[in-house]
Amino acid sequence: MEEKPQIKTGLFGGSFNPIHTGHLALANYLCEYGGLEEVWFLVTPQNPFKQNETLLDDHLRLKMVEAAVAGYPRFRASDFEFQLPRPSYTIHTLDKLAECYPDREFHLIIGADNWQAFDRWRSPEEIIRRHHILVYPRQGYPLEDTASLPPHVRVVQTPLIEISSTFIRKGIREGKDLRYFLHPEVFRIIQEKGLYR
């Protein structure tokens, strides 16, 4: 009997504090033009490189991601890292996901900014050897010499939508109305709960 091909699944990890249109449009593009069948948004409980004074509760950030992805069947919000040891090193997450979902081929989605610092991540060689990586451009981080990238690493040219959660948190704190930078449901939750004020 012929084996079913694995489902090409992008993994987009982040704090998502909060998730914004930049994240969503990028993942949307990768599904429709970048060869991915699905993208899973992995809400990171604690980033190994970040100090978290303004980090909202894990479940509240997950709730906003769930609200943002609900209308598009190719997106999924994931709390997979909530059960893993902290801090969440991506190598552990990827190995565990591959073990739990043998029907899927996972592609780690990382921006050129993170790609530049990738050799400082935990076990970068193992990540490249055992998993697929999809690198997309970020402003100010040129992706030079893509021909010499390792075989599991692929660059996808995506549109740049340079907004950040930091910008959104700061704007809300200053009383700005930034509704068009956010999914309407995320904006509603932020307003309803008075987040980031």
Ligand SMILES: Nc1ncnc2c1ncn2[C@@H]1O[C@H](COP(=O)(O)OP(=O)(O)OP(=O)(O)O)[C@@H](O)[C@H]1O
């Ligand atoms: N506008 C954007 N376009 C594409 N990728 C983005 C954008 N903003 C953030 N990313 C990437 O998405 C992932 C998750 O992002 P994260 O939750 O850290 O958001 P952020 O906007 O960078 O947050 P913060 O401003 O709090 O650092 C990271 O790999 C980050 O580099």
Ligand SMILES: O=C(O)c1ccc[n+]([C@@H]2O[C@H](COP(=O)([O-])O)[C@@H](O)[C@H]2O)c1
């Ligand atoms: O595993 C690591 O060493 C590692 C180092 C830095 C970042 N990451 C992961 O990369 C994702 C994006 O990180 P950030 O800082 O850009 O939000 C998030 O899922 C982090 O857990 C992972």
